[in-house]
Amino acid sequence: MAKKETKKKETKKKVATDKKEPKSKSKSNDAKDSNVQDKVKAIRLSLLKSFGDNAVIEGSDLEKANFGRISTGSLKLDVELGGGIPIGRITQIAGNKSDGKSTLTDIIASNAQKQTVKWTWTRRHNEKGRELVEEIPKEVNSLVVGFLDAEGHKSIDWSRDILGVDTDNWIYTQPSGAEEAFDIAHQMQLDGVNLIVLDSIDSIVPTKIYEKDFGDSAQMGIKAKLIGDFLRKFTMTNNKLFREGKLPCTLILINQVREKIGAYGDPLFTPGGKALDFYSSIDLRLRRGDWITEGTGDNKVIVGQVIKFKTHKNKTYKQQRSGEFDFYFDSTSDGKHSIGTIDNFKSTVVLGAEYGVIERTGTWFKYKGENLAQGAENTITYLKYNMDKYEAIKEELFHIILEEEE
Numbered sequence: 001m002a003k004k005e006t007k008k009k010e011t012k013k014k015v016a017t018d019k020k021e022p023k024s025k026s027k028s029n030d031a032k033d034s035n036v037q038d039k040v041k042a043i044r045l046s047l048l049k050s051f052g053d054n055a056v057i058e059g060s061d062l063e064k065a066n067f068g069r070i071s072t073g074s075l076k077l078d079v080e081l082g083g084g085i086p087i088g089r090i091t092q093i094a095g096n097k098s099d100g101k102s103t104l105t106d107i108i109a110s111n112a113q114k115q116t117v118k119w120t121w122t123r124r125h126n127e128k129g130r131e132l133v134e135e136i137p138k139e140v141n142s143l144v145v146g147f148l149d150a151e152g153h154k155s156i157d158w159s160r161d162i163l164g165v166d167t168d169n170w171i172y173t174q175p176s177g178a179e180e181a182f183d184i185a186h187q188m189q190l191d192g193v194n195l196i197v198l199d200s201i202d203s204i205v206p207t208k209i210y211e212k213d214f215g216d217s218a219q220m221g222i223k224a225k226l227i228g229d230f231l232r233k234f235t236m237t238n239n240k241l242f243r244e245g246k247l248p249c250t251l252i253l254i255n256q257v258r259e260k261i262g263a264y265g266d267p268l269f270t271p272g273g274k275a276l277d278f279y280s281s282i283d284l285r286l287r288r289g290d291w292i293t294e295g296t297g298d299n300k301v302i303v304g305q306v307i308k309f310k311t312h313k314n315k316t317y318k319q320q321r322s323g324e325f326d327f328y329f330d331s332t333s334d335g336k337h338s339i340g341t342i343d344n345f346k347s348t349v350v351l352g353a354e355y356g357v358i359e360r361t362g363t364w365f366k367y368k369g370e371n372l373a374q375g376a377e378n379t380i381t382y383l384k385y386n387m388d389k390y391e392a393i394k395e396e397l398f399h400i401i402l403e404e405e406e
Helices: 002-051 059-064 075-081 101-113 156-162 178-191 207-211 216-243 274-279 344-354 376-384 387-405
Strands: 090-095 116-127 130-141 145-149 170-173 195-199 250-256 282-294 301-314 322-328 359-361 364-367 370-374
Touching: 002 116, 002 130, 059 116, 075 301, 075 322, 075 344, 075 387, 090 101, 090 216, 101 145, 101 156, 101 195, 101 250, 145 178, 178 195, 178 207, 178 216, 216 274, 282 322, 322 344, 344 364, 344 376, 344 387, 364 387, 370 376, 376 387
Parallel strands: 090 250, 090 282, 145 170, 145 195, 195 250
Antiparallel strands: 116 130, 282 301, 301 322, 359 364, 364 370
16 A cells, blocks of 8 residues: 555656646746847847947838938829839839930939938947947938939930929039949949939940950840949948948939840840849839820820839839829920929829729719819819819828838
8 A cells, every 4th residue: 555655646746747847948948048149149249349330230220210212203103112212222214215214313313402311320339348329310401413324415404494403413424434334333422422323224335345346245244244243332332331320322223125036925124134133122114105195187296195114123112013194295285284294183183082082972073071173184173273282182192002002
């Protein structure tokens, strides 16, 4: 009997011991986590000591350093890009001739020159064996624009007088070759130019190519390597600027669209090598739609064009977005449209009705219960003469769409 009781006690004791095992595992995990945290902390301090301020950062530092975006001038395009062209990134704008690439880029440049950028720079540094963090407000007023005209036929009058580019306060150059273009662009970046436009990738020719006789494949290889080297250097320099609390440079590369003969799938491509696709945060394709005309018969004249767009790539927002907007390169006789303008009033009414910001009751269009006008065309005209309503609807619409898509 005594032996049996002993076995029972031993069994109970063993069971009790088994129940306590998870607690010891929990303590072990806590100790392990503590060891990892200590190790990470030590590594961070070592890197800060060896490589200087902001050698290591946190995700929250990137969120606080929100540089914002530059408006394209088109409400519809801004919405589909996620707010406009992201500051501090590389954007490629490609299309065929007369698709609106240079015009759109001039509008972006004009908007950049009027823009103020505010952000918070988080400085992390090693101070006597401790990681110290400072949050420093930063501000840049009126972004400086640099323009590299490789094509050499830019209309300064059109850019200045029609599209609003401040040509008295930009950096303009016509590079003699690809090597010089990339060297100048890099120096602009170092000297504090905030937006650099290169028009166009297809036009720049490496000096090696026209000084010596190379075959087609060799030419493409030389050019692609130069572009890849430049984009790598540009990206690394931007990283350095960010660490130093300076505004990273924005780069817009204008390119042509080419067609591969006998290719499977999408035959369209952009010349310049794979580095362009890799380093670009946005690859925006433009295509000319219908002509916008007025009058009839012999009195019919072209006053504008529909510009269609599609984002082939967007690392900052949703991809494969598409749409269109109306651009007027001449004023209309009825005075409703001016030369060099994008019809955002039309986009506001269309998007407003689509997203419920503007209500439709029969043929009437309403905003916050108040009648605007009867019919879409009359509503567009009404907004043109009531800018306070237009701005209120546009701002509300912009926030609703972007918040819904997040």
